Amino acid sequence: MGCQVRLFSAGGRSDHPSGNRGSSKPGGFGANPGFSQVYDQPTMPIKRVDQRKDQKLLLLAGLGGLVLIAAPVVVFSQALGEQRPPWINSGDPAGIQLPFETGTYAARPTQVSPLPATSARLDKLGRLVVVAKGQNHEVLSSTQSAPSSGSATTGWVNLGGSAAGDPVIATNADGELVAFVIGTNGALLENYQVTPSTGGVANWRELGGANLVxxxxxxxxxxxxxxxxxxAADGSLWTAQQTQPGDSTWTEWRSLPVLAAHDPALFRDSKGKLRIFAAGPDGQLRTIAQAGLAVDEWNAPRGLGGATAGPPAVAMDDQGSLRVFSLTVDGSLLDNVELSAASDTWRGWQSRGGQLMGRPLVVADPKGCVVVHVLTVNGTVQEIFQLPDRKAWSEWHDHAGSIAKLVSSAQDSQGRLVVYGISKRGGMEQTYQAIPASGPWVGWESDLGGVFPTK
Structure with missing residues (x-):
């Protein structure tokens, strides 16, 4: 089945407050049957009235009155409509908007992104932004000069911070990018100022957490x-969330009933529920789903089996089903897929081979094909992707390179896939498609520069 990009635009809804409608008695003079008056003065001759002209005048007067009545209502509704968010629709399989059946809308305009946080992401102007941990534990960011500027960037900006792990960036409800990183003190840090010209430690704030890694x-x-x-360092898994979309206040941290030997993955399914994926010390991958839409409650974990030896990566295919990937001990790629969209029933693991290392990078191209990039033990990057029939996968494709660590993969504003990696020399490099959803790929470019740890 061929794939297509599914775009949904939210229509507008405007609810007008209804005031109390008071009753009023008709005004004017009423006739008194007990009173009569006789006029003795001579009367003037009565001029014939053109009834057709009179009807036209009455019609024009009536229309004018309607305009005078309606104009304030229209102006008021437009003003109110600017304050209301668009009506929310759940037609998108990626769950871009709130479910229609809830009949609710946010208190203010909200941008809801279907994609989880990664180290590279489009900002609201359509420019790719990439973040990485520097050699001195600071967080560095680089932004495209323009949405179509390719490898041309504004240069690296020092966002400060004290990063122990790798940073990621997510889209906030106001459309701005927010950076998150585990600090050297074991707490979660966030930064709301991920812009090309911003720097300084003061922009980071601590969200709590203990012994996080x-x-x-x-x-x-x-x-x-x-x-x-x-x-956490002991393998326990913890979660916290904003109290309201875009809010600066967060809930307390709560423990989840599952152990994780590697970093977890988080993705929203096609019905709007978040799903956590974590590989345990026993190599078994488990998933935990939200108990309901946008709630701070989670179901019991479900085992997906497998014999994984690294962190999972998750994407959604063009049928609305989640696909999860991980590596085995011998370095081959495993993948599993839901039997149907948001069903949480799984086909079972299949091996795609390879001699790979690290965490797979997974992204969907503009046609909805799931594409996987993984680092080999030799420092080259391998790619495998869904074939047009969605029933089979391509052979492995070699993108060469001398990469020590893969950072992120993303789709730029032109629909081209871009892969970022830290070279063995410590600089940030990128390779990308010359044509969206197709080849050839441009060779690795080192224009991004910078100096980063290679492990």
Missing amino acids: GTPAVAQDAAGKLVVVAR
Whole structure:
């Protein structure tokens, strides 16, 4: 089945407050049957009235009155409509908007992103932004000069901070990018100022947490609230979330009933529920789903089996089904897929082979094909992707390179896939498609520069 991009635009809804309608008695003079008056003065001759002209005048007067009555209502409704968010629709399989059946809308305009946080993301102007941990534990960001500028960027900006793990960026409810990272003190840090010209430690604030390690997983729920899942040094998994979409206040951290040997993954399914994926010390992958839409309650974990030896990566295919990927001990790629969209029933693991390492990077191209990039033990990058029939996968494709660590993969504003990696020399490099959803790929470019740890 061929794939197509599914775009849904939210229509507008305007609810007008209804005031109390008071009753009024008709005004004017009424006739008194007990009173009569006789006029003795001579009367003037009566001029014939053109009834057709009179009807036209009455019609024009009536229309004018309607305009005078309606104009304030229209102006008021437009003013009110600017304050109301668009009516929310759940037609998008990626769960871009709130579910229609809830019949609710947010208190203010909300941008709800279907994609979880990664180290590279489009800002609201359509420019790719990439973040990474620097050699001195600071967080560095680089932004495209313009949406179509390719490898041309504004240069690296020092966002400060004290990063222990790798940072990620998510879209907040107001459309701005927010950075998250586990600090050297074991707490979660966030920064609302991920812009090309911003720097300074003062922009970071602590969200709590204790003995956290690795890279946090972040995504918006169906209402637009950011939700964070992170693991502690003892393998326990913890979660916290914004109290309201775009709010600066967060809930207390709560423990989840599952252990994680690696960084977790977080993705919203096609019905709007967040799903956590975590590989345990026993190599078994487990998933935990939200108990309801946009709630701070979670179901019991479900085992997906497998024999994984690394962190999972998750994407959604063009049928609305989640696909999860992970590596085995011998470095081969495993994948599993839901039997139907948001069903939480799974086909079972299949091996795609390879001699790979690290965490797979998974992204969907503009045609809805799921594409996987993984680092080999030799430092080259391999790619595998769904074939047009969606029933089979391509052979492995070699993108060469001398990469020590893969950072992120993303789709730019032109629909081209871009892969970022830290070279063995410590600089940030990128490779990208010359044509959206197709080849060839441009060779690795080192224009991004910078100096980063290679492990």
